[in-house]
Amino acid sequence: MKKAFEDYRYLAGGSGVSGSLWEGPDHLLFIDAGGFLFAYSETYKRIDYAKVQTINIARTSTFGWIAAALSILVLLAGLIFASLLSRSGAAATTGAGVCLLVVLFVAILLIIHLVKGPTCVVKLQTAVQVVRLKPLKRLRSAQAVIARITELCRLHQGQEAVTLESLGQARPGQAFDQRGIKAPMPRSVWLMIAVPLLLVAGAMFAGEPFVAGTAYTVVDLLVCLAAHILMGIGLARLSRYELPGTLKTAFWGSIVNFFLIAIFAYGLLITGSMMVAADAVRNVRAVDDLGMKVNTGIFFWMANASFKELSGFAWIFVGLGLLDVFFALLGMPALTQTLRQSKAGEGTSPPPLTPSSLVPPPITPPVTPSTDGEPPVDPS
Amino acid sequence: MAAVRCAFCNQPLPADQLVSGAGMIRCRVCGGRTQPSIFPALLADSAPKPPTLPEEPPAEGEAACFYSPARRATKSCHHCGVLISDLWAAQWGQDTVCLKCLDHLREKSKDTRFGSKRTLWDNMVLALGLAPIITLPLLVFYWIGIITAPAALILGLWHWNSPRSLVPRGRWRLITGLLLAFLQVAGVVTFILSLWFGWLD
Secondary structure (H helix, E strand, O other): OOOEEOOEEEEEEOOOOOOEEEEOOOEEEEEEEEEEOEEEEEEEEEEEHHHOOEEEEEEOOHHHHHHHHHHHHHHHHHHHHHHHHOOOOHHHHHHHHHHHHHHHHHHHHHHHHHHHOOEEEEEEEOOOOEEEOOOOOEHHHHHHHHHHHHHHHHHHHOOOOOOOOOOOOOOOOOOOOOOOOOEEOOOOHHHHHHHHHHHHHHHHHHOOOOOOOHHHHHHHHHHHHHHHHHHHHHHHHOOOEEOOHHHHHHHHHHHHHHHHHHHHHHHHHHHHHHHHHHHHHHHOOOHHHHHHHHHHHHHHHHHHOOHHHHHHHHHHHHHHHHHHHHHHHHHHHHHHHHHHHHHHOHHHOOOOOOHHHHOOOOOOOOOEOOOOOOOOEOOO | OOOOEOOOOOOEOOHHHHHOOOOOEEOOOOOOEEEEEEOOHHHHOOOOOOOOOOOOOOOOOOOEOOOOOOOEOOEEOOOOOOEEOHHHEEEEOOEEEEHHHHHHHHHOOOOOOOOOEEEOHHHHHHHHHHHHHHOHHHOOOHHHHHHHHHHHHHHHHHOOOOOOOOOOOOOHHHHHHHHHHHHHHHHHHHHHHHHHHOOOO
């Protein structure tokens, strides 16, 4: 990564999907990258130092979660390595070697993660926007960069201190300017039903290869459909509100998982139809009856498919089902929090949004005809 | 009323805690603890409104705005040079530009001071070139190279001269992506030819 180009000096970030932050002569350049694994596009946000209102930093729990996940991985791989080491044979030796490589790789990742230190989220606020500075992810490096930006902002704005008087004699619970932000999510009955249903559907789907029977599959399909339909309705009704991050992840994750399940079921349908059709052609003589026999046959084959028929692919069933269970469990705490907040009453929640406070009045220069008889010019 | 927003939920933080000088502030909505640095700009105009721009017709001998002839020209665009009124002027760093030029410079121009967005074709070509290798552990996508390799070749050659990131960088990503794609295409062609001519026998 270059340390400077044109008038800009490097502050933080890299060429990956997190983007980078550059110090300009009179403004901060935030390169907001978008993509998966690689950055496929860059959006350039220039923020004048003179217009920065606040920079807000908060420590996040991501550090602990990543550390815990990597530690568990090291522990598991280490246990497998130890058990393979005690066995004899070429396969066990190869397996132990692979495990050792995994342990070393994950251990290095864990050490790097621990050395980098706690994670954080940094948001920069101006009068018209709140920008999350994605390149600032680690508390230690973020604090150094914030110190530099603060210095530049003070240089362009002066050293005036914020006092009680200047903030308008603020009192606890006083109404704030709500423009440009969404209200927190209220209690939603739709989601209260959808999320537990998703949990049940996921558990049932994971159990498909273990439980034979058409009734089980029918109930599973119905519960799964109901969960996703209710979730869709709930999401649509809450589009005006700010959803907690975990709930967003849970919903979008479960929708992606739903499509994965659909693709897997389609593959299974093709396999089933091939097997059942071949069987039906062999055993059924009446041509008129063949279609019905095949259709019902495919469904019964799918409903009763177990490890015997699906072999290793059955684990995909289990995995997709458990993924739904994970997403449901991920969304549960945020839902219970909204329930607690609604029980606590209005005292702790911000004032409701009014239409006038939601959207700032737009600047609309008048449409004027141009001087030489060309069509009217609309600046927007 | 100026608002300092929570870093987690974007809701306003309690002002009484802000002015008390407490380092860490607890959000009353989400319970998250944040540490804001507040600048005087917060107090300057917490509720920006559209500027009041009364129509000022140009007097005899005064210049009129190019876009709104009913208004008096007060500035000239640093980019195209036309005379413009305050309504049509935008301050961009040290420059004053008309709104049409601003739009053009942001959307089409390669000027680094104005560009608002770029597509990173070099990264895209590299990703397409690496796609079969990245998806190899998934097994089911072993065929993906048949699509991604020619796509990488076409995109890479088509966008050889397209601007890359705003931060200057070389063509190594593009070249690596093209090389990988070329090797894959060459491999597939060799395999087909070997089947055709029976070289494998």
